[in-house]
Amino acid sequence: MQIGKARTATTEICIAVADAVEVRGRDLCGDLMGRLSFTAYFYLLLTGREPTEDQRYFLDLLLVAIAEHGMMPTVQAARMTLASDPNALQGALAAGVLGCGPVILGTSELCGALLLKARARVTEGGDADEVVLELAREIREAGGKAPGFGHPVHRPLDPRAERILELADQRGVSGPHVDLARRMREAVAQVWGKQLVLNVSMPIAAVLLDLDFPPAFLKAIPLLARTGGLLAHLAEEQQNPIGFVLAGHAEAAVSYGANNRT
Template sequence: MHSGKPREPTTQICVAKADSIEVRGRDLCHDLMGRLSFTEYFYLLLTGREPTESQRYFLDLLLIAIAEHGMVPTVQAARMTLSADPDSLQGALAAGLLGCGPVLLGTSELCGKLLTEAQARVAAGEDADAVAFGLVQDIRNSGRKVPGFGHPIHRPTDPRAERILTLADVRKVSGSNVAMARRIGAAVSMVWGKPLVMNVSMPIAAVLLDLEFPAAMIKAIPLLARTGGILAHLFEELQNPVGFAMTAHAEAAVTYRRGDQSGD
């Protein structure tokens, strides 16, 4: 049973033949292998186009920026899963990636949506500074947090965010989205009455949008990056297991309290 209007099922990504593999209209073995880096190949797979030098440079930069951040919950979940089943590398990797949501790692996606909304309003004729302030004020009034601002460790600045923005300026790729990110940062300081750290998620989204990266796939960058980081932790876990130690510390850190048994 079809849902929606029936249409011919097609793909433009890849076809495998007896003697060749074609990817996005290019011969995998004789054109792509040995010529493209993995970052360039990923961009081609995703968009159907080979990246410009600036797109490749910043995609590499952003993947490196977000790949590793220590014993974060996604890494803990992966390492503890591997401790339970040392033969399930793919299961442990999946366990870590399943924890990559909007609270941890996935905030760049929300930043992208905020920037896209802001740009749509500016394109409709609204003042850019007023748009930034209005969006931030609405978020504060609703009791929410502005995506891309605040960090439990990095204060007063997130060094990754500072480096991304600096290089975007130096290499002249900063456009309307980087400018809007900075306007939103200024608005956050006014609305909250104090400066909040712009964390790495906002520059990731802003630079990707200014480089014409698909907005719907912004979250793919932290996911792809963190896959590399998690795999490094899993290799270390095989050599130097800490999963059960983390379990023991969790048990020690959480106090059991008997709930009310009265039924009231």
């Protein structure tokens, strides 16, 4: 049964033949291998273009910034899965990646959408400070949380966020989206009545947008980064198994209440 409209299936990413592989119109073995870093190759895969030096630099920077953040729930899920089946490395990795959502991995995608909305209103003639204040009020009045603000560990500042902004300034890539992110910090403090931590997600989105990264990057980069961190934990789990220790502590920490027994 045909679902949707009939169309010709095409791809512009890759074709493999008996003696060659072509990626985005380039010879993998004769051109890309040995010339591009994986970071630059990832950019090429997603966009069809090779990155500028600033794009490559900040893509590297952001991948390093968020690849690892300790024994997060996603890491625990991955390690316990590998403990249950030591041969299922791919399954354990998948278990960790499946939990990489906005609560655990950050809200870069939501931050990007907010910054793009703010930028559109400013472009239409709005005052930047008034625009971000209005958006912050809209979020608060709707009962939402400001994406890119707050952190359970890093207080009063998220050192990763501050370092990204510092380097963006140093390298001269801070543009309108970084400016709006900074203004949003003050707007959120005013609307919420207290200074909330600007976490790493907002600078990630702001810098990527100022460097003309496609919006798809805003979620793809955290996923790629955290995959590297998960693989490191799984490699350690193979040498130093703690998955069942984590599971045991989790079970011991939860009390059982049979309130519905008859």
